[in-house]
Amino acid sequence: MAAIPELSDRAQHLLKVLTERYIREGQPVGSRTLARDTGLKLSPATIRNVMADLEDLGLVESPHTSAGRVPTVAGYRMFVDSLLTVRPLDLDEVERLKSSLEIEAESRELVESASGLLSDITRLAGVVTLPRREHAALQRVEFLPLSGRKVLAILVVNEQEVQNCIIETERLCSPAELQQASNYLNEQFAGKELATVRARLVRELRETRDHLDRMMGTALDMADRVLGSAEEGGDYVLAGQANLLEFDELCSVSTLRQLFEAFDEKRHILKLLDQCVHSEGVQIFIGEESGYRMLDECSVVTAPYSVEGEVVGVLGVIGPTRMAYERVIPIVDATARVLGAALNPRD
Amino acid sequence: MAAIPELSDRAQHLLKVLTERYIREGQPVGSRTLARDTGLKLSPATIRNVMADLEDLGLVESPHTSAGRVPTVAGYRMFVDSLLTVRPLDLDEVERLKSSLEIEAESRELVESASGLLSDITRLAGVVTLPRREHAALQRVEFLPLSGRKVLAILVVNEQEVQNCIIETERLCSPAELQQASNYLNEQFAGKELATVRARLVRELRETRDHLDRMMGTALDMADRVLGSAEEGGDYVLAGQANLLEFDELCSVSTLRQLFEAFDEKRHILKLLDQCVHSEGVQIFIGEESGYRMLDECSVVTAPYSVEGEVVGVLGVIGPTRMAYERVIPIVDATARVLGAALNPRD
DNA sequence: TGTTAGCACTCCCAAGCCCCGAGTGCCAAA
DNA sequence: TTTGGCACTCGGGGCTTGGGAGTGCTAACA
Known part of the structure; x- marks a missing residue:
């Protein structure tokens, strides 16, 4: 400016x-x-x-x-x-955050309670992206035969996340074959990064095509597809939209409609949040600054959260431009830290 | 009445x-x-x-x-x-439903698109509970060691659903022990119903306490906890709330607020939907009939959906009492069928 | 030069008013 | 049982009015 x-x-x-x-x-x-x-x-x-x-x-x-x-x-x-002079959170609020998030839970549940917490404390809408690791270590692969040519592939990454999906093989595979395939993958790739695994798989797939070890081909193919589906996507959890109804300045039906459609649509909000992955610390978009018209009347306060030093997601709140930044900023900041800690595999 | x-x-x-x-x-x-x-x-x-x-x-x-x-x-x-004379759906709408839901996807994704579809087609809010089987067959159990005393338990039920959770054992277990435990469980229980498994586990746990085969005790305990967490819960996916803003009769701020808070809260809506599990076919709550004050101005049209003959969830739409029942009823009905079919493991 | 008081002006908004249209209830006639 | 007629009611739109809040400007003052 x-x-x-x-x-x-x-x-x-x-x-x-x-x-x-x-x-x-x-x-x-x-x-x-x-x-x-x-x-x-x-x-x-x-x-x-x-x-x-x-x-x-x-x-x-x-x-x-x-x-x-x-x-x-x-x-x-x-x-x-x-x-603005931002003063840190009251102790009891930090405690409230911690005690609500230090439970053992799956990452999705953690994300959901984080988003609920944000909205409860700030009385605004809270939003948290699901954690997604760029650098994720493959820990184990498991293939279970289902009916017909379908196979259930289970992928354990990062010591605690489980991805699974159903894939259809080109021909019928025996349980033994599947076992072999997963053994091979586990031996070769356990502990490697997903990206590395993928690259190597693609290369090997090309090399082995000649002598047509079909078994292996299928396995690689399956793994590749699993990885593919594991990498795509991106989603967030929203809570407390109802809070936005409190604010007169948002309460025109057309404004609300735009806003709630954006929440439903997810695409735009996600894009906005994704921008914040790379900035460290709290980031604030005021009104039109976000670049999305449906957020013209709103401000968004975000902070990335990380696991093991790697940023894996973004959380924040959405409210009217006229929000209590002074209070909201430290809350968002603290929640990001606490959520990151709660997601950390080390005890 | x-x-x-x-x-x-x-x-x-x-x-x-x-x-x-x-x-x-x-x-x-x-x-x-x-x-x-x-x-x-x-x-x-x-x-x-x-x-x-x-x-x-x-x-x-x-x-x-x-x-x-x-x-x-x-x-x-x-x-x-x-x-009311309900005439069946237009062919193209049925096709639209089918083609949108006949994709291969995880159950959660299916549920999400079903709810999106419902809201798109009816221009109301669509809601779908996540499928949950009372009678679920355990197919396979897998325990993977994590850091410390933590163990990742993976439970495959019904040929395609995967549940997983992290449990903390009372003492450190070696990978071999875990392997043994899962082997035992798989041998004993594969194909059995979860409820049966649970009952047997509890009984065996009592019997073996004397000679204290700790390994087994831990395994049973773990499995029990996994089963426990697999059974609790219940959640739904909501889409298209924004559509409700179109209706003047709902557009008073206080009405909206109540409604959206109920959506956030989930408890009440879930309870209402759960009632519909046992009635077969489309069920309709008009205004106060639902028994929940925040739905006084609304009607809810629901239908249970089933997999392999067992009702596993409920879907429906929520809109103003003044909704086009004639159109909505067949849509809800058809969507329930199509979703059930899409969730079916048999190809 | 910066600060203040005074004053005219603008604008919003709530209250009051009126009038119109839509629709009712009732009665008496067909 | 149906119909036309008529008086009545009510909500809402449009209009006016008065008051209140706050401004900009100017002139005087420290």
Whole structure:
């Protein structure tokens, strides 16, 4: 964005107080209120002058002539970037997070409770992507014969995740053949990264095609397909949409409709969240910044979470631009850490 | 409910036309309109007399003095029970269903697309419970050692479902021990029903406690815990909530809030759906009939779906009482069949 | 030069009002 | 039993009005 023009301390302070108040009350704040609220001994008239300046800079605006001022997106931006003092979470809230997530559970359940927690604590919508590891170690492969040519393939990765899928082989395989195939794969690839495995499989598949060890071909093919399906996808869990109904500014039917359709559709939200995988720490999209029109009225606060040092997913909250960033940011941050810890295989 | 008092054919016909029209237009329908709409050659005044009767019987009501009439819950009930002529689905819609669901996919994905389909086609909210078998045959058990005392237990049931969970053993088990344990379980129990397995495990656990074959004890214990976790739960997938925003009658913020909170909460909706497991065929809850206040303004149309003759789940749609039952009922019915078929392990 | 008081002005919004249309209930006649 | 007629009711749209909140501007003041 354009460089921030120098802004007097007083103006900054006023912007801060105005934003805080607007976030708290949800109503445009006028010069009189502001004069009272801020510590400074200034008359409303003076405040008005400052406000006019802030408005020229595009940091605040007024919905109509005789209403107070409201922060613009740029105003919020400056607020969160340089005016906000984020204080860490209350202890009991951290504890609440921990105790809710330190249970032993499957990753999906953990993700679901994390998303529920986020929405409960922030009273906004909570969203958590399912963890997905780029660098995943294959631990074990198992093929179980089903009826006909169908085979159930089970893939254990990363010591605790289990992927499974049904694949159809080109011809009927005996249980012994399947056993052999899985033995081979386990011997060759246990502990290797999925990506490596895949690469090697593809190469070997080409090499062995000549002497047509059909058994092996099938096995590789199966494994390849399993890996394929294990890698695709990406999904998230959303909770607390109902909370968004509390906010008047979102409550127009058309806004709501767009928003909820986006939640249903998932594609866009996922894309937005995926952007946050690579940035470390909390990231904030205010209003139009997200680049998605249905989120124009919303802000999104995200943080990636990691397992064993590798970022595997993103979580965050979605709410009106007028959200309590001060509170939300540390919550999102802490939840990401706690979820990461809870997902960690080491005890 | 009270027995339906005899109702002249004419009155029935008028109720039918009125309900159909109200469902279509969403506005109270008056005597003039009704006189025009229905085939009968009757004057508005006559219609009014009939209307007064229907109102006395509690089948219709008017929102206020000078509005037309609207069906009451009892009116809708009579409508769907005895006035409705459900014609089967259009062929192309059945095809659409089939082609969308006949893909090979995991059960969860199938459920998700079924729910998406329901909501797309009906333009209401679609809901599908995850399939859960009471009578499930254990096919295979596998224990994989993780770090420390943790063990990953994998349970294959019904030829294609895989359950897995992490359990912590009381002491460190060697891979060989685990192998032994799973071998034992597989030999003893493969093909048996989960319930049977559980019962036998409990009994054997008691008997062997004396001579304390610790290995076996641990194995049984583990299996028991896995079974336990496999049996609990119950969840559903919801799609198309956004569609509900189209309906004015639901668009009050408080109604919406209640509704969406119920979706989030899941408990109540699940309980309602569970009731439908035992009734065969399509079941309909109109307004308050569901017994849940947040669904007072809604109707729910459900149908159980089954795999191999056993009912394993319920699907349905949720929408305003003023929904196109005529269209929705066959859709729900057909989707249940198609989903059941898609989940069927036999090819 | 920065701050303040005063003042005219703008705009939103809620309240009140009126009127219209739609639809009813009832009665008396066919 | 059906119908036409008529008085009545009610909700909603459109209009006006008054008040309140807040602004911008200007002129005076420290």
